[in-house]
Amino acid sequence: MKHVFTLIILLFLSQFSNAQQNTNLVFFSEQGQQFYIILNGIQQNANPETNVRVTNLIQPYYKVKVKFADGITPDIDKTLNFNAGTETTYAIRSSNKGEIVLRWMSEVPIAQAPRPMAGQNVIVYHSTPISTTTQTTVISNTTTNPGTSDQMNVGINVNDPTTGGANINMNINVNETGMNTQTQSTTTTYSTTTTTTSGNTGTVGTVQNGYVMPGYNGNVGCNGYPMDEARFNEVVKSIEAKSFDDSRLTMAKQVINTNCMTSNQVKRLMLLFSFEDTRLDLAKYAYGYTYDIGNYYQLNDAFTFESSIDELNTYTSGFRR
Known part of the structure; x- marks a missing residue:
């Protein structure tokens, strides 16, 4: 009888612990469209943004509406399901049919979630309307x-x-x-x-970056701490386990999109691919998520053709955040 009672208590504590796990949702537009996020009928961000993180969500699913500020793009309505205690990222992108859709990108435990990025609007979930x-x-x-x-x-x-x-x-x-x-x-x-929002909001763009890379004094491309080597090595193993370059590239971009990288880490990811075009595509994509962009010249060693180096230099020279 005592064992049964103990088992019941443990099950109860387990369920209670799971119920207390909060979840974060991140929404971003690949094409830079500004939008509002509406969860269960309640608008979360007072101003239209291109990247929104909503924290402290406690339900296992929410009905989301993405409302675009241009007044032309059709709204996106979708029910989102996700695991408790995680940060799940969704991308707003164009489908093969040319429609604007909301797609799952990645999911990591809250403890491993990256710090807010520059220009990302961070909102604590609120269930009361904006007045x-x-x-x-x-x-x-x-x-x-x-x-x-x-x-x-x-x-x-x-x-x-x-x-x-x-x-x-x-x-x-x-x-x-x-x-x-x-x-x-x-x-x-x-x-x-x-306009007054009954929640804690803040635009992350003036956040002071506490990380200083030893021996580096050049320009910084992303706020926050670059991915630590132990976690990066795990990412490399996961990418290497994929059989096709397309799958590897998708996973690599998912990781880059939610982290701050170093130039050396980007180069190592490039070397996981066999084709020059794929390496060039990844190098362009990762530039805006790289801390030590002054060291980006190191990626040149991953290319076989001078034309690829020239194309990357042209891209980085004209890059606008």
Whole structure:
């Protein structure tokens, strides 16, 4: 009986532990389209972004709507299922049919999730809508005409939305003999919208990078710490286990997309491929995710043809973040 009771307690604690595991979701647009993320009907980011990370999700699945800021691209509606305690990345890309779709990219345990990237909007999940307050200011213009008597009318109208739209009106009339002054009021309305999000949001772009690569003083291409060698070696083994270059390339890009790399690591990934074109494709893709871009010339040794080196140099010279 005691063993049964102990088993029940352990099962309960296991289920409770799993229930407490939070999940992160990352959405990014491969073509740089700005979008809003709506989870279970609640908009998460107040401003349109190209890369959004939503943290502290506790349910095993959510209904997501991707709403594009251009007003032209059709919304994407999808139900997402993922494992607890993980960070799952989804890419917004064009399908073979030319449609904009949402595709699963990768999933890693929260403890192994990379630090937020430059320009990534990080949001703590909130289940209450974004509130909007509109304030209206009324401005009056006065025109004066000469005449035989002086009459001045001043009208003030204040409309306060925070008090339920209460109106305050005040009129002042002054009559004197002599000049005739008439005040004509023209109302111009300016609307100022203040948006408040009931969640913790922040754009990661001014985050100070605490990592300094020993012996390197050149330009930095990605914020955060580059992937440690132990984890990188595991990635290499996983890629090598794939039978086809297409599968290897897909996995390599998934890893690069969610990590900060070093030039040497990119070069090692390139050498896993046999074809020159594939190596060049990977080198271009990884440039924006590489820490020591000043060492990117080291990748030249992975190419057989000078034309590939020239093409990579042209690409990196014109690269814009």
